[in-house]
Amino acid sequence: MTTPISDVERPGAPDPASDQPRDASPVSDRSLELHPAVALRPEPFGALAYHYDTRRLVFLKHPDVVRVVRELGNHRTVADTLTACGIAAPRRPGFERALAGLIDSEMLHDRTR
Numbered sequence: 001m002t003t004p005i006s007d008v009e010r011p012g013a014p015d016p017a018s019d020q021p022r023d024a025s026p027v028s029d030r031s032l033e034l035h036p037a038v039a040l041r042p043e044p045f046g047a048l049a050y051h052y053d054t055r056r057l058v059f060l061k062h063p064d065v066v067r068v069v070r071e072l073g074n075h076r077t078v079a080d081t082l083t084a085c086g087i088a089a090p091r092r093p094g095f096e097r098a099l100a101g102l103i104d105s106e107m108l109h110d111r112t113r
Contacts, residue, residue, distance in 0.1 A: 027096050027103070028082075031111040033073035038107050040066065049107050058105055064091075066096055073111065 034040070039082040046060040060066050068085050072103075075081040078099060082092055103106040 010015070020042070026081040027099050028092070029077050031077055032099065032103070032108045033111045034069060035107055035109050040069070047103070051106055056105055056107075056108055058102065058107055065095065068095060069108070071101065072108065 037049065038049055038051050040060070041048045041050070045068040046062050047069075049058040049060055050056075051058075059068065064085070064087065068081055068087065071081050072078065072087055075084055078096070082095060087095055099108060
């Protein structure tokens, strides 16, 4: 199964199930990291994320998303990571939605250390 992560390109994109804008996920205060069973393969559009345990494939459709995902483990919170990566405030809700989708697809998980 493939899951496109494209909310960063379209902030406020409607939820396919309801045609209403998605609410920003409360991920900004969480400490996240890439799941150890996930590999990122660089692509011109961003990257492919493959989960070896679930066999799920996810498209990361923007290089900024890839940069944030790679940096998550180096910062205390998602908000700190977004700041370190230079993500402007108007773009943050889209990134939070994209990261919430990556949590739902088990590509990211909470850091325990």
